[in-house]
Amino acid sequence: MRNALFATLLLGVAGLSSQVQAGDIEAGRALSVPCAACHGENGISSSPVIPNLAGQKSAYLVAQLQAFRGGARENDLMNAIAAQLSDPQIESLAAFWSSLSGASTHATSTIPANMERTRLKFPENFQREFIRYDTISFPDRGQVRKYYANKPAFEAARMGQPMPQGSYFLVEVFGAKMGTDDQPLFGEDGQLVEDKLLFYTAMETQPGWGDDFPELLRNADWNYAVFLTDKTARTGVNQAECLACHKPLTQDSYLFTIKALTAAAKAAR
Ligand code: HEC
Ligand code: HEC
Incomplete structure (x- = not known):
């Protein structure tokens, strides 16, 4: 019982410290260019089948990127992309995209010219x-x-x-x-x-x-x-x-x- 409580406390502290050392927004911005090809420069996607990232909760983005990387969440495009990301890169990307303001309904963006x-x-x-x-x-x-x-x-x-x-x-x-x-x-x-x-x-x-x-x-x-x-x-x-x-x-x-x-x-x- 005491051990369980202790473990819970430890987990709580670990969770807190990972929030404190949340990813670096500026580092995330620098990494975000390839994401923008599909998710839009402002995190508002260019396609009805690609989700917006802007304003999404950071912890959720981290969890999804880790799930894509490990294969628990399957999508050919995102599995290939997440496979190339390290933990710190995932944290920073999540921090950057969640820092952008969310979309108003039906907002879209265009495909970047080079793509x-x-x-x-x-x-x-x-x-x-x-x-x-x-x-x-x-x-x-x-x-x-x-x-x-x-x-x-x-x-x-x-x-x-x-x-x-x-x-x-x-x-x-x-x-x-x-x-x-x-x-x-x-x-x-x-x-x-x-x-x-x-x-x-x-x-x-x-x-x-x-x-x-x-x-x-x-x-x-x-x-x-x-x-x-x-x-x-x-x-x-x-x-x-x-x-x-x-x-x-x-x-x-x-x-x-x-x-x-x-x-x-x-x-x-
Ligand atoms: C080639 C297009 C493409 C690129 C480039 C791309 N994504 Fe995605 N992304 C997708 C698609 C398509 C989905 C929806 C996958 C699904 O249906 O499960 C998605 C889903 C996601 C999700 C889950 C969102 C949610 O609401 O569950 C996250 C997080 C994400 N992408 C982050 C990124 C990041 C970070 C990058 C850049 C490192 C990136 N993506 C680059 C196409 C792309
Ligand atoms: C979801 C994954 C996926 C996407 C996205 C995709 N391909 Fe492919 N591509 C495949 C697969 C799998 C094959 C093998 C046979 C097939 O499915 O036609 C293939 C085969 C090909 C081939 C024949 C040469 C080869 O690689 O075997 C060409 C050319 C090609 N794709 C072009 C494209 C173009 C152009 C696009 C973008 C408009 C595209 N592909 C997007 C999965 C993909």
């Missing part, structure tokens, strides 16, 4: 020179996607080397044909039957392109884009999301489909 501007152009030589190395069906989304690499990327994969500058990946995203029961139809190859082309996703690396982004998000020199069927870049795409999700794949040149690429490249003669 919205992509360097990619739709590749002129796509039809002639790109090599298809994979197809993946997504029954839940009613989509089938075809994955293409340009020659320098394909050649590097064949040699088992990291992707060189000039590598370009393009994905065709098709809607799947629906059957009479409103379920997507599978073809004889085991993949969904493609219907209309919906859009393309793309990534390319060129020297210096990574300088556009803060270190916490940067994928070496890769830039990302979404192209519409008329081959113009879709506006309003936040590259921070692409960068955050692909970020953990440092060892694989930031590619999710590296295994399929390597297998296809080694099989090609």
